[in-house]
Amino acid sequence: MASDNATDYLLELDDVQAGYGRAALVLRGLTVKVPPATVVCLVGPNGAGKSTVLKVASGMLTPRSGTIRVAGKDVTKNSPQQMLAAGLSHVLQGHSVFKEMTVEENVRLGAYSVKDKGEVNDRIDFVKTLFPVVAERWGALAGALSGGQQKQVEFARSLMVSPQVVLLDEPSMGLDPKATGTVFEQVVRMRDAGTAVLLVEQNARRALETADLGCVLDLGKVHISGPADELLRDPQLAELYLGGRPAAAPTT
Numbered sequence: 001m002a003s004d005n006a007t008d009y010l011l012e013l014d015d016v017q018a019g020y021g022r023a024a025l026v027l028r029g030l031t032v033k034v035p036p037a038t039v040v041c042l043v044g045p046n047g048a049g050k051s052t053v054l055k056v057a058s059g060m061l062t063p064r065s066g067t068i069r070v071a072g073k074d075v076t077k078n079s080p081q082q083m084l085a086a087g088l089s090h091v092l093q094g095h096s097v098f099k100e101m102t103v104e105e106n107v108r109l110g111a112y113s114v115k116d117k118g119e120v121n122d123r124i125d126f127v128k129t130l131f132p133v134v135a136e137r138w139g140a141l142a143g144a145l146s147g148g149q150q151k152q153v154e155f156a157r158s159l160m161v162s163p164q165v166v167l168l169d170e171p172s173m174g175l176d177p178k179a180t181g182t183v184f185e186q187v188v189r190m191r192d193a194g195t196a197v198l199l200v201e202q203n204a205r206r207a208l209e210t211a212d213l214g215c216v217l218d219l220g221k222v223h224i225s226g227p228a229d230e231l232l233r234d235p236q237l238a239e240l241y242l243g244g245r246p247a248a249a250p251t252t
């Protein structure tokens with residue numbers, strides 16, 4: 001009956017309503033689905049509820065209604081620890097490396113719940129290959145790295161639990177354009193290495209250029225969704241959500 005078979009998606013947020021305390025709802029019937037090996041980005045105006053979507057997906061905020069599924073399994077009421085165990089790894093907004101610890105110590109923290117030493121070593125090899133800067137600066141204090149390099153340490157840490165989906169909240173925040181470019185390249189590398197990504201970004205145009213699928217949030221709901229390149233070419237969307245600049249439609 002339903003073409004949206006649950007097993008077609010690694011992560012599904014279905015008709016989710018959520019808010020903070022007694023305040024008005026922030027998410028008002030939001031549906032977002034993340035297929036395997038895909039970067040899905042959420043864009044939209046300030047306060048639309050983008051970060052709140054990630055908080056709900058990582059168990060930091062329990063929805064008032066609606067359903068969250070990971071690979072078809074209902075995880076709606078999971079705690080953050082249970083969400084992590086279910087395969088959702090959250091890279092928070094801003095910088096969360098421990099600056100006074102080495103890159104190695106920061107990355108190993110991501111594996112605190114993994115008991116098998118061999119598995120930890122395999123994951124270390126994997127993230128070192130994926131993020132060369134992590135390998136190059138393995139023994140350095142994380143605080144000595146640039147902002148973009150620290151973000152890659154955070155990515156590496158998030159991958160230590162072999163997540164199904166990485167939730168990335170504004171990875172370009174505070175970075176210059178060159179570092180932003182590198183960080184988005186690494187998002188694509190994560191996807192190519194088999195990890196799906198749900199990405200929240202202020203930098204809507206750059207995020208849509210990186211993502212496979214895009215969802216535009218407004219007032220706590222998905223206003224429009226589809227292939228990211230199509231959204232980028234949509235003139236109305238460009239006017240409303242991409243900084244008011246005209247769509248990059250061919251002019252010749």
Ligand SMILES: Nc1ncnc2c1ncn2[C@@H]1O[C@H](COP(=O)(O)OP(=O)(O)OP(=O)(O)O)[C@@H](O)[C@H]1O
Nearest residue numbers: 020023026044045046047048049050051052053202
């Ligand atoms: N911890 C909190 N307690 C109460 N209200 C909150 C909390 N976090 C966010 N909000 C409110 O929820 C709404 C949505 O915030 P959210 O951070 O999800 O939006 P956003 O789309 O990510 O915005 P931005 O792009 O500005 O980060 C805002 O009105 C915000 O003030």
